[in-house]
Amino acid sequence: MIHAHDSIIVRTTSRILIPLIQLFGLYVLFFGQLGPGGGFAGGVILGTSLILGILVFGPDAPVCRLASKVIHGEGVGLMIFVGVGGLCLIGGGEFLNYGNLDIPWIDSAARRRSLGIVLTQIGVAVDIAVTAISIVISLSLINSEESHD
């Protein structure tokens, strides 16, 4: 079972670090079109910030209760990805052909494709982050089970 960490240095450092890690994760996610990064790395960084919170503040802290609510949303990221593909179908094109996203105020196909890339990257990031938190919570549950014996 994961307990809250005793050391005040670790707690204070991670209280400062967790928002910075989340900010960096969002940067990596949304600037993946301009530089290195993207949905996969951004999702892992976002998930890792919550995992750090679980490991340091223990299972009763607000961040961990947020994480245990988040794991019920498994599959939301996949639904975002497939939903964007379905919107392309509705717009009259092929599945996942972002040029056919039917958005009235964006007129050029390149901008529409760029928006499609951003939306699917958000889907990938949500999927990866939720899966990482879910696996960590599963592993910590098996620990608590063994300690009851």
Add this chain to the structure above:
Amino acid sequence: MIYSIEIPLLILLLMTAAGAIIVKDLISSVFILGTYSFLLALVWAWLGAVDVAFVEAVVGAGLATVFFLLTLFGTAPKDIRIRRSAPPLTAFVGLPVLGLLLLYAAEDLPKFADPHSPASLHVSPAYLTNSLKEMDTPNVVTAVLMDYRAFDTLIETAVIFIAGLACALLLRRNQE
């Protein structure tokens, strides 16, 4: 000398890989494996594959180490130390022969960054020239992953979703 950074990096990579196998303590092995992933990320970055280096550093050195450590803390303490028997004689003879065969075959591969190799003649010129114009995305890797090869990424995302689902089904079976 062009290989002045690559050769020490690759030697360190081999040393950490061997250390992760040889060391007796499983927790030390996990940390050495994390070091291995970080060095591998440096090699990717040095070769110019910055996106791969990013994912390797984040997943290999960060997330996988946490998973391994949580699994180790969940298992009983007597499983922490490894008892392994000596490798068989066929491994001592067969693996060097296999390595020599692979080295011999590697001579036929195209040179690194060769503009006339098949890989850089087939579809990569089209990706490199068209991605900025067609989808307003300066990073070609993101354009390939998310638009030209969107189906692959969709199936990869589904695989990761199924992996998380399988972990939850196996490990949280006795809860509630």
